[in-house]
Amino acid sequence: MAKVTAGVATSHIPAMGAAIDLGKTGEDYWKPVFEGYEFSKKWIKDSKPDVVFLVYNDHATAFDLKTIPTFAIGCADEFQPADEGWGPRPVPVVKGHPELASHIAQSVIQDDFDLTIANEMEVDHGLSVPMSLMFGQPEEWPCKVIPFAVNVVVFPPPSGNRCYQLGKAIRRAIDTFDEDLNVQIWGTGGMSHQLQGPRAGLINSEFDAKFLDSFVSNPDELAKLPHLEYMRNAGSEAIELVMWLVMRGAMDDDVEQVHRFYHVPASNTAVGHLILENRT
Ligand code: DHB
Ligand code: FE
Numbered sequence: 001m002a003k004v005t006a007g008v009a010t011s012h013i014p015a016m017g018a019a020i021d022l023g024k025t026g027e028d029y030w031k032p033v034f035e036g037y038e039f040s041k042k043w044i045k046d047s048k049p050d051v052v053f054l055v056y057n058d059h060a061t062a063f064d065l066k067t068i069p070t071f072a073i074g075c076a077d078e079f080q081p082a083d084e085g086w087g088p089r090p091v092p093v094v095k096g097h098p099e100l101a102s103h104i105a106q107s108v109i110q111d112d113f114d115l116t117i118a119n120e121m122e123v124d125h126g127l128s129v130p131m132s133l134m135f136g137q138p139e140e141w142p143c144k145v146i147p148f149a150v151n152v153v154v155f156p157p158p159s160g161n162r163c164y165q166l167g168k169a170i171r172r173a174i175d176t177f178d179e180d181l182n183v184q185i186w187g188t189g190g191m192s193h194q195l196q197g198p199r200a201g202l203i204n205s206e207f208d209a210k211f212l213d214s215f216v217s218n219p220d221e222l223a224k225l226p227h228l229e230y231m232r233n234a235g236s237e238a239i240e241l242v243m244w245l246v247m248r249g250a251m252d253d254d255v256e257q258v259h260r261f262y263h264v265p266a267s268n269t270a271v272g273h274l275i276l277e278n279r280t
Contacts (some may be wrong), residue, residue, distance in 0.1 A: 002177040004185060006047060007204030008040070009215070010130050012188040014257070015128040015267040017089050020137065023160040030137075036273055037133045043259065043275060044134050049184040051097050051144045053104075053170065055130040055246045056084065056126035058149045059085055060071045063117075064240060068154050069116035069168060072109075073165065074123075074147035075101040090135075091128050097144040100177055104146070107167070107173035113166050123147050130188045133273075142195035150246065152239045157227055163242045164223035167249020174250070187247030190263070191238025191272035203270050211241060212272060216257050219248045219270040237269075252278045 012265065013111040016033065019025050024129040061082050063069065079094040105115055127147055135142060148170075158166075167185070174183050184220060211234075214222040223245055230238045261274040 002174050002179060002183050004171055004174050004183050004250055005049070006184045006277055007251045008130070008134065008184060008186040008274070009244045009247055010133055010186070010188055010238055011190055011266070011269060011271045012126045012129040013267050013269050013271065014083070014125040014129060014273075017125050017132055018086070020132045022091055024274050033263055033266045034198040034272050036271065037265055038133055039259050040275060041072055041136060041275065043190030047184070049143045050063065050181045051100060051146060051183045053146045053148060053174070053183060053185045054127055054130070054152060055148045055186060055243045056130070057152045057243060059124055059126060059153060061124035062122045062149065065154065067200070068151050069149070070151045071112065071113070072116040072118045072121065072149040073101055073105050074118050074149075075105060075170050076119050076121065079121055079123045079145075079147055081124075082126055082237040088089060089125065089128050090138050091132060094123055094127070094141060094145045094147065096132075096246060097146055100174075101146045101178050104173040106128040107176060108166070108169045111169040111172065113169050115187050118149070119151070126188055126218070130186060148246070150243050152242060155212045157242060159227055160242045161223045164219065164249040166243040167246040170246065171250040185250045187244035187245045189243050190238060191241065192234040193237045193269035195237055195268055197236075199235060201268050202209045203264055205262075205264060205270065207234045207272050208272055212260060212262065212274065215244060215248060215274065216255065216276065219245070221262060251276055252280060254279065
């Protein structure tokens, strides 16, 4: 059977992608940021996922204001890189796993979560930056990826609790897929950040530290945090953190934290990164 072995959470700051693509990771500004991912790149070489279920948000790249799915699952064979603003990064095409994705869609929709099926979808920095942070710059990505887009860009976003419960439904779906697959689930975005308006550049390290603690050891409580509290305390784009809760819901209650990293600043944002393993 397919098995969820580990969860990865990380910020997906586009400037980090640009630093990788332009060979700037060794510069004074970026060095302490990328040092936080040295462990992770070694770890993932050993843990060798077959499939990554990658929860991220689209930034008006695949979906504009015409259509705004709250949750969209990528069921295609492949997904082309794209981005708003600077255009696509020079990264490999993302290969999907249509059979597992369709099984998850079937199971999760019958489990009362309404998903949008995306049979064609471009994927932006929300997905490609975490891939580069974990895998570096290979010719081809070393595993299949199921992109799962959550709307946190246009009001109203889903609640943290909805995301957490959805993660549990995704776990039930993966557990019943009849093929031996090593599956990881990733949640991207966050941490504190606000990109526009009078509060642009807002960072709340105290909020971020508490979030990281509760995320690992007390997710049931953390899931109750209302969406306005993320925005009020940690900036409007901190709402991206609800996507981490999809990952946490899909992991065991009791997990082992194998890596934790936090750094300020990178671009306008606090960088946060966790790796969790299931003990079973
Ligand atoms: C930044 C962070 C994001 O998550 C994003 O999607 C765009 C920009 C930033 O910090 O610059
Ligand atoms: Fe973002």
